[in-house]
Amino acid sequence: MNGTGGIVNAQSTESSLLFQPWQLGRIELANRVVMAPMTRNRADRAGVLPDSAVTYYGQRAGAGLIVSEAAQPSAAGQGYPGTPGIHDDRQEAQWARVADAVHAGGGKIFCQLMHTGRMSHESFMPPGAKVVAPSPIRAEIEVETIDRVMVPAPVPTELDQDGIDGIIRDFADASERAVRAGMDGVEIHGANGYLPHQFLSPGTNHRTDSYGGSPEARSRFVVELLRAVCDRIGHDRVGLRISPGGQFNDMADKGNDETYLSLIDQIDELRIAYLHTLRRRSTPLHEQLRARWSTTYMLNTGFHGPSERGDLEPLLEAGQADLVSVGRLFISNPDLLDRWRRGIERVGWDESTFYTGGDRGYIDYPAVQH
Template sequence: MTSSSALWQPFTLGRLQLAHRLALAPMTRSRANADGTPGEHAADYYGQRASLGLVITEGAQPSEDGQGYLNTPGIYTAEQIAGWKPVADAVHDNGGHLFIQLMHVGRMSHPDNTPHHRQPVAPSAISAEQDMFTATGPQKTPAPRELSTAEIHDVIGEFRHAAASAIAAGADGVEIHAANGYLLHQFLSPNANKRTDEYGGSVQNRARFVIEVAKAVAQEIGADRTGIRISPAFPLGGLDEGDTESVRAQYRYLVGELAELGFVYLHVHHLGDDELLRSLRDTWPTAVLVVRYGREREQIAADIDAGLADIAPLGRFALANPDVVERLRTGAALNEVDPATIFGGGTAGYTDYPALTEA
């Protein structure tokens, strides 16, 4: 079995009682329908993984502007709310709890991938210069349109509405995606945010949009139903947050402000600055989730054992193993991920990975 006994200790997460310290990390799978409703096999996929306890979904856009990739789900229309209900039911019926991740991609988009085919939006009119997969093949992300101050307030309203929609769909809460190169992360990054108004310039101003989104969501659905994800110094989407001290200053300020809201968890996609992670852990009053790229099986509990995290979300291990909790608990072998089926397609590489009882 996975060695750390801490991994198997129960945990209270806000309103939720978790049987252990594992969770499902959010992973884009690009299998939603054209109207942004979850695909026909989404309930099976998430229901299969409900033993992870805390199930954090793939990113769901809060608006048409929020979509970046092909076939990602939304959580802002009546049809999308109805489409998420079977997913929530499947997770609950199998003993899990569902948090829907709210993801606005900002400039990490292409007009060919969105319902309205409009220019992407961002803090500043600076292209990510990234390759984006579209129906006709890879294309460069175009220069986005800079959001006006009034439009920033509209986007905050979109997050508020999406959070309410997630609860209406039966979710237990939401995770605000302020990481991985997407819109909220773009506001934090000085090479993507060149604004001269109250949303750009200083550490405090660059954090303002994230904090205002967080306050709006907490006001709408309750802080004890809200988590937030950050990824300090992650260079995804062409972002460059500066030197180590600049990154530390930005995130110590941001997390200090967010800590006062009483969110149920902070989810850190961690690149390796353990000094920063320790200071964030010491600042944050509730649960901390930490995920790292490339962890091996025997490293899953390392951050919990070190006192840096309370919960360890799983990505590729959970993707390929619907019963990953049982496999880790018993020491059973793990299925390997098929990279060719991660994005798009049907059941292959999605709901057909065998459980131990089928192997």
């Protein structure tokens, strides 16, 4: 394995690759299962996580790596009620408690950073700010207001150069806060129809300047953003999540393979810690991404269903991924790795509690008693 990732030379009593340690940049993961980032909408209106979030993340420290729920790098980057920020001191202090809890449990944690771009509403904007995007193209779906009312998505304001530069600075500042809070790194959310994805897709990026037109130009925003974050906190503390072909949030990303190949070719030289790809099914593009990427390659295949041990082990055995990320099973099974090791049945989740706030369906799923 070339690059910053690789199997750690350690004795293991378990033959499954899932339970083998992995070197991710400067940190060693205890296993190759990642808790995927999942929005839980528990923060207050100031973007501060509740005390129960410290418990929630600490309960799940058995994952090799936790990628946190998305945190907005600025007040103007928010697009959902109850999402946390990481752009002021109170927010940072609570994230520090989260990081301490995960580390106390033997885990590692990256903070996911997300700017929602056009997938927002004026009610979230601070004074003088607007809902922005690469181009003034509204999503043909509804968005949620700060008061949890569904309304048609607004027509966003096209970002000018000053706006682009400011958002990139916000990401760099937020990444610095995350590391100062004790996080092991950050993941840039470039998937699922949010701002970086909006730049990558020809359906949402109609710009005629240096940020639009060709695959290389559509990739420029993400490349510049990653470079700024790497310069601030170190390349081996940075990950990127992408969703090639994804249609979530009214994205039309089919036939955009050349943009993703151009992006990978441009950022591979940055030697970031990992690339995190959402994949519904294997395609030639995914095979090319895997072949071209030289550091750790993380794969998530469970967007429309749970990923069980039997689904994930073949991905590692076939070399399709170095790490695999799992979402909803971690919500209802905080001790998921222990259950897999011991062959204990997994608990089903209550989807009605995913985004409602409060402790029910958040920190009340029990671990198996030894």
